[in-house]
Amino acid sequence: MSTYKHILVAVDLTNSAEHVMRKAQQFLSTNVTQLTLIHAIDYLPYMGFGETALITPTYSIPNEELISSAKQPLEALQKKLGLEDNELVIELGGAVPAIVQYADENNVDLIVLGSHGRHGVKMLLGSTANGVLHHANCDVLAVRVHD
Amino acid sequence: MSTYKHILVAVDLTNSAEHVMRKAQQFLSTNVTQLTLIHAIDYLPYMGFGETALITPTYSIPNEELISSAKQPLEALQKKLGLEDNELVIELGGAVPAIVQYADENNVDLIVLGSHGRHGVKMLLGSTANGVLHHANCDVLAVRVHD
Numbered sequence: 001m002s003t004y005k006h007i008l009v010a011v012d013l014t015n016s017a018e019h020v021m022r023k024a025q026q027f028l029s030t031n032v033t034q035l036t037l038i039h040a041i042d043y044l045p046y047m048g049f050g051e052t053a054l055i056t057p058t059y060s061i062p063n064e065e066l067i068s069s070a071k072q073p074l075e076a077l078q079k080k081l082g083l084e085d086n087e088l089v090i091e092l093g094g095a096v097p098a099i100v101q102y103a104d105e106n107n108v109d110l111i112v113l114g115s116h117g118r119h120g121v122k123m124l125l126g127s128t129a130n131g132v133l134h135h136a137n138c139d140v141l142a143v144r145v146h147d
Numbered sequence: 148m149s150t151y152k153h154i155l156v157a158v159d160l161t162n163s164a165e166h167v168m169r170k171a172q173q174f175l176s177t178n179v180t181q182l183t184l185i186h187a188i189d190y191l192p193y194m195g196f197g198e199t200a201l202i203t204p205t206y207s208i209p210n211e212e213l214i215s216s217a218k219q220p221l222e223a224l225q226k227k228l229g230l231e232d233n234e235l236v237i238e239l240g241g242a243v244p245a246i247v248q249y250a251d252e253n254n255v256d257l258i259v260l261g262s263h264g265r266h267g268v269k270m271l272l273g274s275t276a277n278g279v280l281h282h283a284n285c286d287v288l289a290v291r292v293h294d
Contacts, residue, residue: 002173003170023150134277136291139170139291140262140288140289141287141289142280142287144283144284144285
């Protein structure tokens with residue numbers, strides 16, 4: 001039924017990730033469709049007030065550690081939903097550029113992500129759903145999640 | 148396959164309406180799903196510069212005429228896509244409140260609409276997709292259309 005061939009599901013580490021992934025899964029049952037999971041780690045190292053603060057962060061978590069701490073819960077969720085064979089992409093950096101760039105470079109024709117609506121905290125910060133909607137070159141399914 | 152039971156498709160009178168409707172149709176094939184079409188006529192009567200301009204518009208098209216002129220091309224499109232038995236709702240007023248209110252009052256769980264992206268003229272005016280994304284209480288599928 002689905003006209004989509006490559007679906008990109010953006011997942012965060014909140015409780016809503018499972019809900020969003022299940023909504024994306026509905027596109028899989030009747031078609032040969034590729035489904036890729038993407039998670040962006042928007043990590044800002046702690047900048048101290050010392051002399052060198054403008055040059056190097058005073059404390060930062062190594063990238064490998066950041067990636068592995070995100071990987072564990074996401075892989076567990078993949079297994080729970082039977083999606084353990086689907087590719088999981090973890091990017092360091094802002095969610096919007098990471099999602100849009102991956103979609104552009106990999107012929108993604110549908111991006112599925114959670115949307116917190118007008119009441120969510122994310123709304124104040126400029127939501128990922130909003131940014132992706134403006135910048136993506138493909139369809140976007142915003143799955144309503146409740147804070 | 149679809150987990151959606153009532154889908155609301157927002158259509159305008161541009162060439163993109165057929166593309167958006169076809170994307171919404173993909174949800175119909177394997178499930179008992181209700182699909183409703185909605186079109187909002189955001190009509191601002193011409194206000195003259197005369198003395199009475201602030202009280203009454205100097206020229207306005209009757210509502211019935213507005214509705215029937217929108218109905219014709221939309222009904223033709225319904226027929227073309229085999230959707231002539233699906234309900235067509237035509238509302239006078241802003242698209243965002245019309246779509247969101249109808250969705251809230253009719254247990255709509257997915258809104259499908261066209262999105263023009265960052266380059267579209269609609270972006271400058273604040274796009275319908277953007278407004279609906281912020282205000283809807285259900286999922287939103289933004290179908291990328293090209294200007």
